[in-house]
Amino acid sequence: MFLIAILAAVVASFLGRRKAQAIGRASGGGGDPRSRMPALPGHYGAFLALCTGGPAFVMACIWPTISDTFVMRAVLASPVAKTLPAAEIDREAIIGEARGLADGTIEAAFNPASYELVKPITAAIQHFNLIGFILTLVLVLAGFAAGYLCIRRDFRARDRVETIVMVCLMAASLVALVTTFGIVASLLFETSLFFRQVPVTEFLFGTHWSPTTDIVPGQTNGFGAVPLFWGTVFIGAIIAMIIAIPIGVLTAIYLTQYARPTVRKWLKPTLEVLAGIPTVVYGYFAALTLGPAVREFALMLGMENPTSESALSAGLVMGVMIIPLISSMSDDSIAAVPASMRDGALALGATKSETVRKVLVPAALPGIVGGILLAVSRAIGETMIVVMAAGMAANLSANPFASVTTVTTQIVQLLTGDQEFDSAKTLSAFALGLVLFIVTLILNVIALSIVKRYREAYE
Amino acid sequence: MTEPASAIAIATNMERKPTDWSASSKMRQRLASRNRTEKMFQFTGLAAVVLAVFFLAFLLWSMLADGVHGLSWQFLTGTDSSDPETVGIWGALKGSLLTMAVTLGLSFPIGVLTALYLEEFAPRNMWTDIVEVSINNLAAVPSIIFGLLGLAVFLNFMHLPRSAPVVGGLTLALMTMPVIVIAGRNAIKSVPPSIRDAARGIGASPVQVVFHHVLPLALPGIMTGTIIGMARALGETAPLLMIGMRAFIPTPPSSFTEPATVLPVQIFLWSDEISQGFVEKTSAAIIVLLAVLMTMNSIAIILRNRFEQKW
Numbered sequence: 190m191f192l193i194a195i196l197a198a199v200v201a202s203f204l205g206r207r208k209a210q211a212i213g214r215a216s217g218g219g220g221d222p223r224s225r226m227p228a229l230p231g232h233y234g235a236f237l238a239l240c241t242g243g244p245a246f247v248m249a250c251i252w253p254t255i256s257d258t259f260v261m262r263a264v265l266a267s268p269v270a271k272t273l274p275a276a277e278i279d280r281e282a283i284i285g286e287a288r289g290l291a292d293g294t295i296e297a298a299f300n301p302a303s304y305e306l307v308k309p310i311t312a313a314i315q316h317f318n319l320i321g322f323i324l325t326l327v328l329v330l331a332g333f334a335a336g337y338l339c340i341r342r343d344f345r346a347r348d349r350v351e352t353i354v355m356v357c358l359m360a361a362s363l364v365a366l367v368t369t370f371g372i373v374a375s376l377l378f379e380t381s382l383f384f385r386q387v388p389v390t391e392f393l394f395g396t397h398w399s400p401t402t403d404i405v406p407g408q409t410n411g412f413g414a415v416p417l418f419w420g421t422v423f424i425g426a427i428i429a430m431i432i433a434i435p436i437g438v439l440t441a442i443y444l445t446q447y448a449r450p451t452v453r454k455w456l457k458p459t460l461e462v463l464a465g466i467p468t469v470v471y472g473y474f475a476a477l478t479l480g481p482a483v484r485e486f487a488l489m490l491g492m493e494n495p496t497s498e499s500a501l502s503a504g505l506v507m508g509v510m511i512i513p514l515i516s517s518m519s520d521d522s523i524a525a526v527p528a529s530m531r532d533g534a535l536a537l538g539a540t541k542s543e544t545v546r547k548v549l550v551p552a553a554l555p556g557i558v559g560g561i562l563l564a565v566s567r568a569i570g571e572t573m574i575v576v577m578a579a580g581m582a583a584n585l586s587a588n589p590f591a592s593v594t595t596v597t598t599q600i601v602q603l604l605t606g607d608q609e610f611d612s613a614k615t616l617s618a619f620a621l622g623l624v625l626f627i628v629t630l631i632l633n634v635i636a637l638s639i640v641k642r643y644r645e646a647y648e
Numbered sequence: 649m650t651e652p653a654s655a656i657a658i659a660t661n662m663e664r665k666p667t668d669w670s671a672s673s674k675m676r677q678r679l680a681s682r683n684r685t686e687k688m689f690q691f692t693g694l695a696a697v698v699l700a701v702f703f704l705a706f707l708l709w710s711m712l713a714d715g716v717h718g719l720s721w722q723f724l725t726g727t728d729s730s731d732p733e734t735v736g737i738w739g740a741l742k743g744s745l746l747t748m749a750v751t752l753g754l755s756f757p758i759g760v761l762t763a764l765y766l767e768e769f770a771p772r773n774m775w776t777d778i779v780e781v782s783i784n785n786l787a788a789v790p791s792i793i794f795g796l797l798g799l800a801v802f803l804n805f806m807h808l809p810r811s812a813p814v815v816g817g818l819t820l821a822l823m824t825m826p827v828i829v830i831a832g833r834n835a836i837k838s839v840p841p842s843i844r845d846a847a848r849g850i851g852a853s854p855v856q857v858v859f860h861h862v863l864p865l866a867l868p869g870i871m872t873g874t875i876i877g878m879a880r881a882l883g884e885t886a887p888l889l890m891i892g893m894r895a896f897i898p899t900p901p902s903s904f905t906e907p908a909t910v911l912p913v914q915i916f917l918w919s920d921e922i923s924q925g926f927v928e929k930t931s932a933a934i935i936v937l938l939a940v941l942m943t944m945n946s947i948a949i950i951l952r953n954r955f956e957q958k959w
Contacts, residue, residue, distance in 0.1 A: 254806075347853060350855075351853055351854075351855040354855050354859075355769065355855070357761060358761050358762075358764060358765035358769060359765060361757070361758045361761035361762045361765065362761070362762040362765045362766060362770070362779050363779070364758050364762065364825065365762060365779060365782050365783045365786055365825065365826065365829070366778065366779050366782050368782075368786060368797070368822050368825075369782040369785065369786060371797055371801055372789070372793060372794075372796075372797045375796070375797055375800035375801055375805075376793075376796065376797075376800075378800075379800060435696065436696045436699060436700055439692055439693045439695075439696035439697075440693070440696045440697050440700060442693050443690070443693030443694060443696065443697050444697070446693075447690055447693055447694070448697075456697060456701070458949065459701060459704065460697075460700055460701070460704075462704060462942070462945075463700065463703075463704055465879065465880075465883075465941060465942070465945055466707070466883075466938065466941075467882075467883025467884070467885065467912050467937060467938075467941065468883070468885065468886075469883070469885040469912045469913075469915050469916050469919075470707075470711070470883075470915070470934050470937070470938065471707075472916070472919075473915060473916075473919050473930060473934065474707050474710065474711075476919065477919070477927070478710055509700070509703050512700050540682055540683070540685070540686045541686060541689075541690075542685055542686045542688075542689035542690065543682070543685075543686075545689070546689070563788070566788060566790075567788075567790075569790075570789075570790020570791070570792065570793070571790070572790070572791065572792045572885070572886035573885045573886055573912075573916065576886075576916075577916070577919060597790070597792050597886070600792055600796070600890075601792070601886065601889055601890070604796075604799065604889075604890055605889055605890075605892075605894065618796070619796060619800070622792070622793055622796045625790060625792070625793065626789065626790075626793050629788065629789065629790055630785060630789075633784075633785060633788040634785075637784065
């Protein structure tokens, strides 16, 4: 169907151009601007192509979903479907299998009843494919006819085409809005389902986390998320930042103030490689290399039974991952400090380090703080490192060698296990997601407003 | 006669005075300590840089050391299996390719059109502000939230096939689009207004100005942003775990709707295997992934350096 729409559009653009050229030649007055057509032949071609292909293309996009429901209805109405079990879940499982058989994506079905359904499904699919095909053809021809008749000497094809282009541009810019709305709506919806089963206060203030599928109303059910919040803050905002802030800021200072331009030219991209490494690689490194090393270290310190999945190893690696972010934000804000301030300090006889510590860094502080807030928001939303290296035990402990779990770890844990979707256990992942979304959003908004105000101050 | 003498006297005075001043032992001590601090500070800065670079080197070296023996033709062309001796990454690589095709096909046009609209046509009003704010926020939303969105909307609401590259591609496209929009807007902003004025002056309509002149000039910048965004999407794991792209795939997927896995998820799955043989294979897969990503990023840098125009 897509192919038809596109091919028809190509042919139509050619014909539209031809017709416009023909009209232009017939009217003859090539030299006189007033007798020329109001748009180039190409515009007429594009107009006709859009008329012909556009509706058919939209149709081809939405037809699969529409035909799906029709196919389902047809199958359920067929005599074979009468024998299916009444429970919706069972029925859908069988129909799903039968579809797979009809498509050829699965070779053998689990339930023998699905073999019976293959025939009606294939028939229905073919039936509705044919209808879709005919509908597309009709749309193509109708669009072509309407568009072709429109093309006359005084037809302003350029304006029409540009209106359509503008509509497309606006539609594209709405995608971001729809996405944001989709995120908020889906998180809120699933979370509201969750809070129907588990009280909000238990989730936000409870200190015991061991989610189960069976809920006892009026009792605590192991949905207290405080240990997760603590684990997230401990790894992302404390350990990782202890690593990343000094190294990131010092790196930025060294690269902007001390390093020679050639050194800087090479070191900067090298450090940015750190930001480009996928988090799963960091996670693997933390789990395989750093985790055991941290455990050895804990043993050396005389701890009993340290685990190789510790907050420290995850936090360390996360800190390294964050360094480029803090470094580049600090770099930008130090570079934004007016040169006159720096020159003034140097002229008064301050050494370079005194200038940096007493003039540049205080002046750039809002920008640096903004960068740190962005980094914290990145760190607490980070998933793979903590999933692979921080462990699953929901401990409320400030011991960096203990295993802690985080919000993101638990989201992954809850949603990759069982497939049953409506249980409180899976729904709680969405509540965690909502908390994460809100917190990162607040951090980002604050960070961006600080950075923005700071930039304005020096402009 | 006296004049030169006094001049000399003044000159020696001027020479002597600072010498005197710095010769006082207190001042000398102070200067020395200030110089020491200066040295220390510079050394700390250098140490921070060296530490970061050292960590990077160590990480890359440990992956190379573990995985370089796992690289072989069979590894590159094989698919997942339960035996570490025969596993390969072609299945996951193909899943990645299919997913990236969907991501690129959706996020590039939408991202470019959005950037053009916001930069060239959008009126200054509340709606535009809302769109801008939502794009900036989407760029900073944790990737796992996009996974939750994909799970709730694409799988549970729209009933798209689970574990399929098309769903993964859709989810990653939503994540990549803001990156492309932001890069695209910067690239478009850097095209000087004189180009637009000239085109307008000879009778081009606003749409013609943008598509014939502004867009081609901004394209290298947009491409750079797109490649960086795609590299990020290619290394992404968490949102794909959410939509179930963690299946065991013994045969490479041949269409957009078949169950598939991608390279980073494959690395994650292998890292969970208990068998020792998988350590080598996981590191080998990481080497392949890093090689692809670094190639993409170098292309982006080359593109930027070669085509970037200073107006």
